[in-house]
Amino acid sequence: MFTELNTEGKVVGAKQVKRALSKSEVQTVFIARDAEKKVTEEIEDLCKSKEVVVQYIDTMEELGEACGIDINAAVAALLNKN
Template identity: 50%
Template structure:
């Protein structure tokens, strides 16, 4: 499932993912399990309201690497 992050249009980071979810542009949202709850809870709630699938990734480092960036990421989203 993470392989899609390499090949599809995506956004990375809290602000960009939140904006994509609110604007109905996100197809799938990825959230790192080790991200702080207070950081990702807002995005989780919006995704549940809008019935957007959430995929949980073990670590922020793994998510960042899967997105092709050199830093950790709490969230990412594949765009429609």
């Protein structure tokens, strides 16, 4: 399990991840393989353009659990340590 996501230095959800990517605050992005492509495609493109590492998690349920939340998550990001 990706326990490093159960920290304060993260954001969860497409809108928050996009915002953090646009501010260059992201170290790694986690994307659930079973998430809808319309949600993840733009984030994958942003990660490529900003050279941010993307790690894929099998399910949205696993990603939600790794983030320490009680709902499924399509995307999450680990923020830079500043």
